[in-house]
Amino acid sequence: MAAPIQRRNLAGEAILLTLICLFCIFPFYWMVTTSLKTQVVALESPPVWWFTPTLANYWEVLFEDKVGVALINSIIVAVCTTSLAVILGTPAAYALARFEFRGKTDLWFWFITNRFVSPVVLAFPVFLISRELGLRDTHLALILMYLTFTLPIVIWICTDQFRSIPRELDEAAMLEGASQFRIFRSICLPLAMPGVAVSSILAFIFSWNELLFAYILAPKNAKTAPAMAVTFMEGYDVPYGKIMATSTLIVIPVLIFALLASKHLVRGLTMGAVK
Amino acid sequence: MSFPVRRRTIAAFLGPAVFALVIVGIAPLLFAVWKSLHYFNLTKLAQQRFVGLDNYIFVLTDPVFWQAMGRTALLFAVAVPVQIALGLMIALVLHRPGLTFWKTLTRLSLVLPMATTYAVVGLLAQVMLNQKYGVVNQMLGWIGIDAINFIGDPTNAFIAVILWDIWQWTPFVALVLLAGLSTVPPEIEEAAQLETKSHWTVLRHVQLPFLIPSLVAVLILRTADTLKLFDMPFTMTRGGPGSATEFIAVLIERVGNRQFDIGLASAQSIIMLAITIALARAYIRFFYREVR
Numbered sequence: 083m084a085a086p087i088q089r090r091n092l093a094g095e096a097i098l099l100t101l102i103c104l105f106c107i108f109p110f111y112w113m114v115t116t117s118l119k120t121q122v123v124a125l126e127s128p129p130v131w132w133f134t135p136t137l138a139n140y141w142e143v144l145f146e147d148k149v150g151v152a153l154i155n156s157i158i159v160a161v162c163t164t165s166l167a168v169i170l171g172t173p174a175a176y177a178l179a180r181f182e183f184r185g186k187t188d189l190w191f192w193f194i195t196n197r198f199v200s201p202v203v204l205a206f207p208v209f210l211i212s213r214e215l216g217l218r219d220t221h222l223a224l225i226l227m228y229l230t231f232t233l234p235i236v237i238w239i240c241t242d243q244f245r246s247i248p249r250e251l252d253e254a255a256m257l258e259g260a261s262q263f264r265i266f267r268s269i270c271l272p273l274a275m276p277g278v279a280v281s282s283i284l285a286f287i288f289s290w291n292e293l294l295f296a297y298i299l300a301p302k303n304a305k306t307a308p309a310m311a312v313t314f315m316e317g318y319d320v321p322y323g324k325i326m327a328t329s330t331l332i333v334i335p336v337l338i339f340a341l342l343a344s345k346h347l348v349r350g351l352t353m354g355a356v357k
Numbered sequence: 358m359s360f361p362v363r364r365r366t367i368a369a370f371l372g373p374a375v376f377a378l379v380i381v382g383i384a385p386l387l388f389a390v391w392k393s394l395h396y397f398n399l400t401k402l403a404q405q406r407f408v409g410l411d412n413y414i415f416v417l418t419d420p421v422f423w424q425a426m427g428r429t430a431l432l433f434a435v436a437v438p439v440q441i442a443l444g445l446m447i448a449l450v451l452h453r454p455g456l457t458f459w460k461t462l463t464r465l466s467l468v469l470p471m472a473t474t475y476a477v478v479g480l481l482a483q484v485m486l487n488q489k490y491g492v493v494n495q496m497l498g499w500i501g502i503d504a505i506n507f508i509g510d511p512t513n514a515f516i517a518v519i520l521w522d523i524w525q526w527t528p529f530v531a532l533v534l535l536a537g538l539s540t541v542p543p544e545i546e547e548a549a550q551l552e553t554k555s556h557w558t559v560l561r562h563v564q565l566p567f568l569i570p571s572l573v574a575v576l577i578l579r580t581a582d583t584l585k586l587f588d589m590p591f592t593m594t595r596g597g598p599g600s601a602t603e604f605i606a607v608l609i610e611r612v613g614n615r616q617f618d619i620g621l622a623s624a625q626s627i628i629m630l631a632i633t634i635a636l637a638r639a640y641i642r643f644f645y646r647e648v649r
Contacts, residue, residue, distance in 0.1 A: 174374035340472030
């Protein structure tokens with residue numbers, strides 16, 4: 083392509099790209115280094131860049147401050163809601179991709195627009211209902227409420243995936259006398275696994291990151307990691323190292339998953355606004 | 358499709374998902390509408406009563422509500438144009454050929470901010486922007502700017518939220534626009550580049566028409582997400598100092614969760630939902646008519 087014209091700019095371009103990378107990554111660098119500082123080092127002014135790292139903050143938050151328990155709660159909630167979303171969502175996605183019926187567009191639209199409903203709208207009514215049903219502060223309440231965004235994401239990604247599978251496969255199996263469910267289960271679902279994997283990763287990330295429902299619905303026993311991190315900010319002597327250690331523990335799994343699904347993350351986030 | 362499908366089969370496939378979303382999505386919404394017609398305060402349950410549209414009238418004439426809306430609108434009006442401008446710049450650089458490895462690396466690092474737990478993003482702001490111990494103020498010191506009290510001063514706290522929103526969402530805008538750029542047919546783009554040396558002309562007349570859908574998507578999503586914005590300002594400033602960073606979702610959380618006035622919070626959230634839907638529809642109508 084037009085290489086000769088652009089060769090001169092290449093160095094400038096490389097610098098620009100490096101700056102963009104630094105802009106994105108620096109806060110994470112700072113988070114990790116602060117998590118390795120003792121409180122005394124963290125409260126140096128101006129902040130120090132070179133110091134003897136310590137893992138003390140990690141031990142403290144994991145075993146003394148119950149961040150370990152909160153992380154386990156987060157895992158339970160995220161894994162369960164993701165599995166539930168896949169179980170409920172893949173057949174629905176298959177139906178949307180394969181069957182023709184009245185109101186299909188409206189139904190599709192309704193699934194997707196859940197993206198636009200702010201959790202704060204649902205949190206209070208659900209708070210009251212869960213209190214009545216004895217579900218307050220349980221994993222189940224969070225697992226169910228997280229379906230409001232995990233289920234649409236699974237349906238959104240998997241419908242496209244099912245559409246990309248040739249219909250001839252279904253038709254051939256139909257002639258063999260296979261039932262519709264059998265075709266879905268044994269032929270299409272295995273072929274749609276990439277989509278299922280991507281949507282599971284996205285659903286996991288979104289439930290892992292959620293704060294508002296967790297903060298309002300699960301104040302104690304089922305408290306998730308982000309809600310736990312918030313409570314550290316209360317009080318006067320803010321423990322910077324511990325907060326950043328907790329933050330690092332929360333963020334690492336998300337970042338790994340995000341890099342694994344990096345090509346699809348944007349697609350997941352634009353759900354409902356692009357075709 | 359050549360094979361007729363029985364209604365019962367369709368229902369069996371769709372039923373569970375529809376049922377689940379009705380239970381967790383629609384039922385609470387209806388319950389919120391019902392509660393919004395009541396005086397319902399968790400600390401004064403004895404006084405619970407039906408008040409008709411009183412909560413709505415109160416919210417619509419409540420300066421606190423509209424100030425929070427105004428703040429949310431201001432955040433959107435400042436942050437989103439910056440995100441689009443920077444994002445477009447990044448997307449155009451990434452779209453050019455060459456430096457492939459470098460660009461892959463950049464694309465990967467762009468994914469990180471938007472995936473990061475929003476609550477952690479707010480905590481990071483607390484640590485990095487602290488007047489005394491914050492690294493951002495240290496860096497400002499290097500270029501001769503005195504330490505700024507980002508979190509403690511109302512105006513600065515608002516600016517800090519804007520900056521942090523820009524940090525987290527510019528990469529997202531960049532990647533959405535990059536996807537939009539890749540829909541421009543390469544032969545058209547190359548032909549245009551042979552015609553003119555001006556990047557601006559190519560952008561305006563060749564690439565922009567293909568970018569419109571991405572830009573509309575960005576506007577719709579950023580609008581919805583700004584109205585939803587809770588985690589980051591909440592962990593960063595708790596809406597303060599005073600109410601300087603009390604955006605609409607933070608206000609509703611305070612009224613419902615810290616003042617226990619669930620009737621009022623429900624009315625506020627229903628109005629907010631109505632505004633979200635109205636805005637999304639307006640965008641679609643406005644932009645897609647322009648294109649056609």
